[in-house]
Structures are given as structure tokens and as C-alpha cells.
Amino acid sequence: PAPGAGVEEALSTVTSTSTAPPPAPPPPPTLAPLSTASPPQAGQATGGLGVGAAGGGGGEGAMWLPPPPPTTKHITKLEAEILCGPDKENCKAHFAGVNLDGWLVLQADLLPGMMDGADDEWTFIHRLGGPSAQKAVNAMHEHWGSFVTEDDLDRLQKFGITHCRIPIGYWLLDYDVADGYLDGGERYLFRLLAWLKQRNMQAVLDLHALPGAQAVNAPSVGRTSSSAQFFLNAALHERGRRAMEKLAELILEMDRNGLTSDVIVGMELVNEPDWDYWDTSPGIRELYEDMVPKLRKLLPKEQGGIFLSFAGPAMRSEGVEWLEAMRQEHPDDYAAVFYDAHVSHGYGDNDAPGRVWRREVDSCKTCCRDPPLLQPLVRAGLPIVIGEYSVDMGFDEGDSAFALEYFSNQRSLWASAPGIVGSFFWNFKVVPKTGTGGKTEGFSPRRTSLLDLIRLGAKADSGVPLAATSSSAGAAVGPRLCPDKDLNLCPSIFPGNVLWTDECHWQLQQA
Numbered sequence: 001p002a003p004g005a006g007v008e009e010a011l012s013t014v015t016s017t018s019t020a021p022p023p024a025p026p027p028p029p030t031l032a033p034l035s036t037a038s039p040p041q042a043g044q045a046t047g048g049l050g051v052g053a054a055g056g057g058g059g060e061g062a063m064w065l066p067p068p069p070p071t072t073k074h075i076t077k078l079e080a081e082i083l084c085g086p087d088k089e090n091c092k093a094h095f096a097g098v099n100l101d102g103w104l105v106l107q108a109d110l111l112p113g114m115m116d117g118a119d120d121e122w123t124f125i126h127r128l129g130g131p132s133a134q135k136a137v138n139a140m141h142e143h144w145g146s147f148v149t150e151d152d153l154d155r156l157q158k159f160g161i162t163h164c165r166i167p168i169g170y171w172l173l174d175y176d177v178a179d180g181y182l183d184g185g186e187r188y189l190f191r192l193l194a195w196l197k198q199r200n201m202q203a204v205l206d207l208h209a210l211p212g213a214q215a216v217n218a219p220s221v222g223r224t225s226s227s228a229q230f231f232l233n234a235a236l237h238e239r240g241r242r243a244m245e246k247l248a249e250l251i252l253e254m255d256r257n258g259l260t261s262d263v264i265v266g267m268e269l270v271n272e273p274d275w276d277y278w279d280t281s282p283g284i285r286e287l288y289e290d291m292v293p294k295l296r297k298l299l300p301k302e303q304g305g306i307f308l309s310f311a312g313p314a315m316r317s318e319g320v321e322w323l324e325a326m327r328q329e330h331p332d333d334y335a336a337v338f339y340d341a342h343v344s345h346g347y348g349d350n351d352a353p354g355r356v357w358r359r360e361v362d363s364c365k366t367c368c369r370d371p372p373l374l375q376p377l378v379r380a381g382l383p384i385v386i387g388e389y390s391v392d393m394g395f396d397e398g399d400s401a402f403a404l405e406y407f408s409n410q411r412s413l414w415a416s417a418p419g420i421v422g423s424f425f426w427n428f429k430v431v432p433k434t435g436t437g438g439k440t441e442g443f444s445p446r447r448t449s450l451l452d453l454i455r456l457g458a459k460a461d462s463g464v465p466l467a468a469t470s471s472s473a474g475a476a477v478g479p480r481l482c483p484d485k486d487l488n489l490c491p492s493i494f495p496g497n498v499l500w501t502d503e504c505h506w507q508l509q510q511a
Helices: 077-084 121-127 134-146 150-159 185-198 234-256 284-298 317-329 359-380 400-416 450-456
Strands: 095-099 163-169 202-209 264-268 305-309 337-342 384-389 420-425
Touching (some): 077 264, 077 420, 121 134, 150 450, 163 185, 163 420, 185 202, 202 234, 234 264, 284 317, 305 384, 317 337, 359 384
Parallel strands (some): 095 163, 095 420, 202 264, 305 337, 337 384, 384 420
């Protein structure tokens, strides 16, 4: 499209009647207003940045937590302003975010009806004839064009969402038809970023899938693999590193464009890499130590944060200690480098062999066990982002009331723990499978999206009410952990000897 075209014009060449995939997208249009109307104001972010203790009460057997360190230990003014984007007035706010997963990287868990048994994007495309087949071209463009809508963004913003984490595959940055994926997703990404700008919302671009797969048996990496070839194949590894540099370049390109400037506040190098490769060569540690300084030359700390994933639901002590040391030894390179923690009660916790789920278990874990699990991060003074959390507790049980309570308790934890600057719920949307007679699958917390929770009655301030006063001087404190729970009934749990797979049971109320 010619310079000056609007957002929709930027997509005008997407539709194709040929069987070949669409050509590489032209440069996005520049400096054209999206609308003459003033953009709507972003929803009010919830919580406070690292304010308040993560505990309550102090009775016999109550959970013990050390006093929170000062917030300046965790995040600098520069880091806070980067996450805020252009709106610097609300930089002290803990941001509320959501993942837009299943869009530019297909996931069967989020799209069971569309994918119809295909485990991953590569398999889905090849069942339709491969990336040059018109059927595959039509299916992918239909999905890219309809899965995330302006109405979705309006509802999310009204709820208080200010940030979106957007998973992308390496093929969006370094396309080769031989890989088996479809080209053209960048146009839709550009349109989404323009929509976010209209709403004063921010984005983090997450490199979710790397060449050869960075994790074993993970459908979310584009093509499921029985080995993490990204760490085993030198050519694939080098190609993945180039994709990271191209992602930084894409961010700068979008920032120069009047339609999408000041929207992207950071990039994530890789999502949930296999922790077996932390100290190998090539490995995660080596990758981060090499790429962070390189990326800082392309993307200065004033222009974007760098998010580092440390492999799934456990708090990895090696990663915590390493990032703490790097931020001390190389303060310029590692300024605005955030620890991305993913927290879940599934994947080997609640659903470990032999365990039977009970609805009170998850409130006990969120309110009593998980705060000590986060303590290594808190004590290290790292700026923390919860990159993924959900109401999936590992079982197809529970009801809507349970899901809303679990959601509220988790939000209170993120808002009250020192150092956690924001969180992204997983996921914004799930498209359930439609059965006989047009009926969809029944309710399950494992398949409950944020839009589902909003429809069920979740409140924008759920889990993050401010306590009235707590100090002897009557000073107001920040958001309280699990305000609807009596934390004096927590079991005795101390940082340092708690594991993310430990069970948790509330103590009985004494008469």
C-alpha cells in the first residue's frame, strides 16, 4: 500500500486467488491517522507495584515471610516507564495483562475445533495440503483475520487489561516455505498493534517457537519434536539467534511508524526452553549471555524491555542467581531485563500420580505455598513478570465459582508480592469444540479464558482490594494477599524448603 494508507488498506493485498502463499508484506504505512476521534482511555490498572507484605496474621502455624525489600530494589524508574509505554503518569501501577496465544502460533488446547486433532501448526497446515495449498492459505488467513477482534480488545480493556503478550513463531521473522508454515502473519500483527495504539494499550512480543523446537514434546513450538533441536543443531541454533535480532529490528520498525509507535514495550527471546540445556553449549545460559548484549546494541534499554523465560512453573534457583549477578556486573546491558515466571498448579503438581483434586487445595497453594516459592525472586531484588498463569489446576473438575475464586486469589498474589510488576493471564480466548447439535463442550477450568471469566462475572478489581490500614501510624498498605482467606490457617511453610509440587492443606479452624 502507498504511504498514508490506513490500517485496513495495509491488508488489502492479503487475499489471493492463487494457490501460492501471499508475497512478503510490504512495509507498513506511515504517519496516517487511524481515526479522527480521540483514542479511548486505557482501563485502570489494578494493584500497586511491589507494595505491602505478602502475608497476613501471625498466629500459631501461620506462614512466615520476611519483610518485603524496598520496591526500588526490584525496578528502577526507567524500567517502570518502559513498561508503561507513553503514559508515564501511571508508572507506579502493577499492570494487568493477557496472552494472545493461539493466534500467530496455533495451539490445539485453544483451538480444538479448528485444529480437529492436529497437535500443532505444522501438522494442521500439512493436513490441508501444505503451505502452497489454497485450502491452507484460506484457513490461516481466515484465522489470522478473525481470532483477535476489536470487540475482544474493547472488552479486555474495559476489564482493566493494559498489556498483551503476543506469541509469534520464528517464521514470521525469517520465512522459508520449506519449513512448512504460511507467510503473511506480519500484516495482521501490524493491524493488531495499530488497534492497541488506538486504545493506549501496550504489547510484548514473545518469540514462542524457535527453529527445531526449544522444548521437547511441546505443541506450542510450531512443530512438536521429541528432541530440542534448537540446542542440538548448530545451524538451527544460529538461525534462531538471527530471528531474535530480526525481532528487535521489527520492534524498531514498528516504533518508527506513526500507526504503531510506542505500543511494543518489550520482547521475549524464547518461551519455556527445556531446562536440561541451562548449562550446555549451546544452552540457555550461553544464549542469554550472548544475546542480551547484542540485542541491547539494537534495542537500547530506553526503547524496550527484554524478558527472559526460565522454563515453566518452578522457580529455578540457577536462573535467579545468574540474573541477579548479571544485573550487578553488567548494569547497562541488563537494565530493563525482566525475569519471566510461569506459575501453574498443573503439569505435575495437582495432577501428579496418585493425587485427587479438592477445591480447597488451590486456594491453600496460592495463598500459603506459592508466596514462599516466589521468595528467591523477591530476595534477589529482580523485576518479575508473571508471563503465564491460568485457572487450569490440572483436572477437568471445578465450576465457575471455583474458577473465579482461583483467579481472584492469584491476582492478589501478583499484586501483593514485592517485585512483581505485572502479569499476563493465559489465555484471552479459547474456542471450544462444537459437538452434535451445535453444543459446545461443558465448563472446565482447563479451558477457561479471560473473556470467559469476564462473562462469568469476574470483576476488574477482583483479588486486589486495598486494605484500609495496617501500621501503627495508620498508613495505608497495598493490595493484600487472599483478602477473603484467614492466613492464620495456613500450614507452616518456610522459604527454602518448599517445592512447587508440595501439597497444601488448610489447618482446621480451632473452636
